Amino acid sequence: MTLKLDFFSDQAETLLKEHRIALNLDEAQNLQTKLGRPMTLAEATIFGIQLSEHCSYKSSRPHLSGFPTTGPTVELGPAEDAGVLRVFEHESERYCIAVGHESHNSPSRIVPYEGAATGIGGIVRDILCMGARPVGVLDSLRLGNTQIPEQRNIAQGVVAGIAGYGNPLGVPNIGGDVWFDEAFNGNCLVNVTALGSLRASELIHSYVPKEAAEEQWELIIVGKPTDNSGFGGASFSSEGFSEDDDLEFKKAAVQEPNPFLERHLIASIMDLIECLKETNELDKIACKDLGAGGVLCATVELAEGGGYGADIQLYSLHVAKEGFLPHVIACSETQERFCFACHPSLTDSIIDHFETKWELGKVAAHAGASKVGTVRADGQYRVTYGDELLCDAPASLITEGIIYDRPYTSNKVQPEQAEVKYEAGNVVMA
Numbered sequence: 001m002t003l004k005l006d007f008f009s010d011q012a013e014t015l016l017k018e019h020r021i022a023l024n025l026d027e028a029q030n031l032q033t034k035l036g037r038p039m040t041l042a043e044a045t046i047f048g049i050q051l052s053e054h055c056s057y058k059s060s061r062p063h064l065s066g067f068p069t070t071g072p073t074v075e076l077g078p079a080e081d082a083g084v085l086r087v088f089e090h091e092s093e094r095y096c097i098a099v100g101h102e103s104h105n106s107p108s109r110i111v112p113y114e115g116a117a118t119g120i121g122g123i124v125r126d127i128l129c130m131g132a133r134p135v136g137v138l139d140s141l142r143l144g145n146t147q148i149p150e151q152r153n154i155a156q157g158v159v160a161g162i163a164g165y166g167n168p169l170g171v172p173n174i175g176g177d178v179w180f181d182e183a184f185n186g187n188c189l190v191n192v193t194a195l196g197s198l199r200a201s202e203l204i205h206s207y208v209p210k211e212a213a214e215e216q217w218e219l220i221i222v223g224k225p226t227d228n229s230g231f232g233g234a235s236f237s238s239e240g241f242s243e244d245d246d247l248e249f250k251k252a253a254v255q256e257p258n259p260f261l262e263r264h265l266i267a268s269i270m271d272l273i274e275c276l277k278e279t280n281e282l283d284k285i286a287c288k289d290l291g292a293g294g295v296l297c298a299t300v301e302l303a304e305g306g307g308y309g310a311d312i313q314l315y316s317l318h319v320a321k322e323g324f325l326p327h328v329i330a331c332s333e334t335q336e337r338f339c340f341a342c343h344p345s346l347t348d349s350i351i352d353h354f355e356t357k358w359e360l361g362k363v364a365a366h367a368g369a370s371k372v373g374t375v376r377a378d379g380q381y382r383v384t385y386g387d388e389l390l391c392d393a394p395a396s397l398i399t400e401g402i403i404y405d406r407p408y409t410s411n412k413v414q415p416e417q418a419e420v421k422y423e424a425g426n427v428v429m430a
Helices: 012-018 025-035 041-050 105-110 112-128 149-169 233-237 247-252 259-278 294-305 326-331 344-357 395-399
Strands: 074-076 083-090 093-103 133-143 173-180 189-199 218-223 285-289 309-313 337-342 368-376 380-385 388-394 420-423 426-429
Touching: 012 025, 025 041, 025 395, 041 294, 041 326, 041 388, 041 395, 093 112, 105 112, 105 149, 105 189, 112 133, 112 149, 112 189, 112 259, 112 285, 133 149, 133 259, 149 173, 149 259, 218 259, 218 294, 218 344, 259 344, 285 294, 294 309, 294 326, 294 337, 294 368, 294 380, 294 395, 326 380, 326 388, 337 344, 344 368, 380 395, 388 395
Parallel strands: 133 173, 309 380
Antiparallel strands: 074 083, 083 093, 093 189, 133 189, 218 337, 218 368, 285 337, 309 368, 380 388, 420 426
16 A cells, blocks of 8 residues: 655644655645645655755755866766766777766764765766776865764774775775864765776766657666665765764665675676677667665666656566565665666666676675666656556656755855975975
8 A cells, every 4th residue: 555645734744754754844845736646655755865965966056056067178077977078089089087976974974984985886886887997086084083082983984994895896096185173073074086987989878868768768777686775875964963863773874885796797887888889789778876866866867867757667676685665675775786778679688798697696695687667758757566656756856856045154264374385305384
């Protein structure tokens, strides 16, 4: 029985809190008005994730838009999983570097090792799904006062997590910086960057092409079996911390890393790209990393990016065990997963590539590849689990997000150090 949530009822605030829906009442009521009916639990969870600060940048987008995003070396600017910069051209081929960047601040604050480790895993997947071979990672850390035992443990865990994921991947950490200050005692900043090399002609996009609906492109989930790890991670990462927080619940929302499976996925995906190049079919796939929002986020963004919707049959997805609630399966942030959209002529061969040639199930229990849906032309995004209809909403409503113009004040801070000079190889403070 599909649970319906009426956010115009007297119990609306209670419903939001009881089901941990990351929407305020105004947002929930506005969405219900646009849908013209109460939301299902799955829909409310979906909107809560997609409209979170972590996914939609609803507060920072106006400020981020002020940065330059075009230039003579920009092959691909913002809007997909990673940006791409041209490095040089040779014999009419443009050689490029893919650059991805993300923060894993809140997860690293409460579970330092796993929070930082999954940040590395996620950003490497972001450049991999663009068709780039990972060549390096970097980190920029802002940590608290390490004279305090808790802050020292966070710092040690974050550094160990970055190394503990990057080293098994075989992707070197090639740079970064770190600052320690009491201002970060409340929440550390763990920013990670990944670099990958590719040719411009081999760039894979994060949206389906214009012919996808007519050709009935299909959607495949590849990698670790879906479980409930990371469920609600995007929502809590968009919040602050307070003394009233349920930290055990938030800890459960941090994903579980498996760098050895990801290393296998890197090799298998690079091999898939080579196989598709040989048959001249690389333009018949699109790809997204499954990060925040899981299956829901990746499938709806792949389809809506081309102007379409999708039919998703959630029951077809490979899972770690039976018994997970359907809305958890749809939105769990289980790591080491990708979503491929492809021409239907490639579906069986792509599944066979991962399950038979690369034997994902022997690297991690129940890992594999599952066809979960089809692109549809009318722009509607429908998710079913058996006979249960979990979501039936315009894909554009899910992805469009909202923008807040929040008031702010500028605070000019005088630098503590006005000038640094070097004399005879030594630093002289002015």
